[in-house]
Ligand SMILES: Nc1ncnc2c1ncn2[C@@H]1O[C@H](COP(=O)(O)OP(=O)(O)O)[C@@H](O)[C@H]1O
């Protein structure tokens with residue numbers, strides 16, 4: 001199992017994945033996820049030309065060819081953006097498709113002349129990690145080192161240019177040089193990357209580790225480290241899976257594992273993740289139901305002019321709500337001494353009454369605010385107030401009361417119940 | 422007293438549509454100066470051109486009597502708060518430290534001295550206890566103060582700030598204003614882009630009224646007159662905006678940027 005080929009492939013993919021992930025962090029943060037994709041496609045003609053001229057796939061030729069094509073594409077995009085009114089994504093796709101088309105054209109030429117079949121030029125399209133040679137490995141090592149050193153050296157420049165390019169220019173940083181350095185690093189990363197996962201999947205290798213890492217941290221150095229770790233883990237995982245299952249290509253597996261990391265991060269991440277958001281939604285729903293029940297009881301008291309009790313059934317009828325969670329909510333309200341259970345149903349305690357009054361007050365204040373300040377018609381405001389009564393904090397309430405000048409009644413002439421003290 | 426900023430016959434455009442027309446004024450040193458005009462009147466564009474972020478079609482600007490490149494370290498710039506993505510992974514200290522970045526320390530590590538200066542700047546804007554806070558978690562007013570702290574950390578002689586009072590609560594506004602007055606008392610020049618007329622008169626010693634062209638520039642008593650304000654704020658400058666569209670549509674070339682050399686100095 002642990003033969004030399006596997007170790008070579010393992011090591012190669014690891015170096016490659018982690019170093020391109022680190023470079024990709026800045027593209028991701030800049031919101032230029034597409035640019036890596038564009039460069040990957042644009043490299044193709046350079047690589048194929050180098051293949052023809054270099055009589056085979058000597059890594060040195062390939063890198064020079066790729067670098068040239070990548071830089072031409074990059075500055076081509078910038079040139080088009082500057083000289084025409086085209087939007088940036090249009091310029092990117094224009095250059096991408098032209099270069100890629102040219103590359104495919106060259107490739108079919110090479111294939112027809114029969115040069116390509118042995119070395120397998122198609123590896124650049126879909127990648128072929130298993131074909132990594134010792135020579136490749138040395139080159140990968142050198143490039144990975146170069147990428148990491150480059151990012152370390154230009155860290156301040158990349159950080160500031162990504163966050164606030166105008167400021168970088170204003171303090172006189174050499175923005176052209178920094179951008180050039182970044183482009184060279186991206187092209188180098190892509191050059192190595194496409195030999196393993198291919199042009200098509202390269203964007204995933206640049207961007208997905210960043211997306212996963214960003215879910216877990218808000219510190220740039222930690223994000224760089226995490227992106228590299230995710231990419232390394234994916235490289236290891238992908239290589240092992242493809243080695244275990246017969247006839248399975250490595251590149252797509254690496255990208256699949258990366259995708260798995262990406263999606264699980266989106267689900268599990270603290271605060272911004274799907275699970276955390278769902279939890280918040282549930283807790284908001286519970287809060288809404290609690291406050292609605294208290295409001296309902298308060299409203300009933302207001303109409304009757306005396307304390308009243310309501311059964312759970314009556315509550316469902318009145319609110320047109322479902323039973324779902326009702327028993328639970330009532331039990332919680334009881335536990336917090338906001339309601340008491342009597343033989344004829346549930347009734348408010350003093351604490352519960354005050355809370356119900358607060359919700360009714362917020363509802364009516366907001367209705368008044370909508371009509372007075374935003375000029376909305378009185379028959380359109382109720383649904384909005386139904387939501388906002390659960391959202392408005394005491395500070396905002398105070399602001400509204402002040403701005404409206406301690407109003408007495410809402411737009412429907414119902415009294416606004418303040419806490420009497 | 423010498424001049425802080427000179428703007429000479431400046432015309433600037435986006436996609437060959439001019440948004441500043443032949444603007445020409447000089448600003449004194451050691452004052453709080455307001456660049457005032459309605460939204461879209463070209464205030465940000467003017468500041469960006471002075472900072473070398475946009476190339477003028479014609480005209481030129483100087484700071485302390487010299488081109489920007491000669492005095493860059495004496496100039497500090499605060500961009501509009503909304504011009505950056507505050508979701509960027511950085512804490513407050515990271516951003517303030519950016520005020521210490523220079524061309525000649527780009528490849529060097531941040532020093533203890535840089536940290537000391539950044540800490541002092543944070544103290545001045547009352548944000549020291551937030552030094553480790555993620556910038557995405559700050560309120561609008563706090564983000565604005567982070568930007569001001571970053572600019573203080575530059576330790577410059579002139580400060581150009583784009584709308585530092587937008588999205589800021591009343592208490593913060595007072596605090597910023599006090600800070601600006603302290604800076605003025607230390608002999609610094611502060612240029613503030615501002616669109617709110619209500620407060621402009623109170624805040625500034627000197628006012629530049631702008632609306633695509635220069636309406637007036639001078640001590641506030643001279644500039645803050647009903648006629649001039651009406652001119653700046655009342656109605657759109659229909660002729661200029663129509664002409665701008667026309668120039669943009671026909672791609673009519675404006676004067677060249679090196680117009681300074683060609684112009685006889687009289
Ligand atoms: N990037 C841009 N591209 C095209 N037009 C722009 C751009 N930025 C600003 N403008 C236009 O230039 C004019 C002046 O803008 P700006 O300088 O931002 O005004 P202000 O700062 O006074 O609100 C506005 O009409 C605006 O629409």
Ligand SMILES: [Mg+2]
Pocket residue numbers: 464465466501583584
């Ligand atoms: Mg502006």
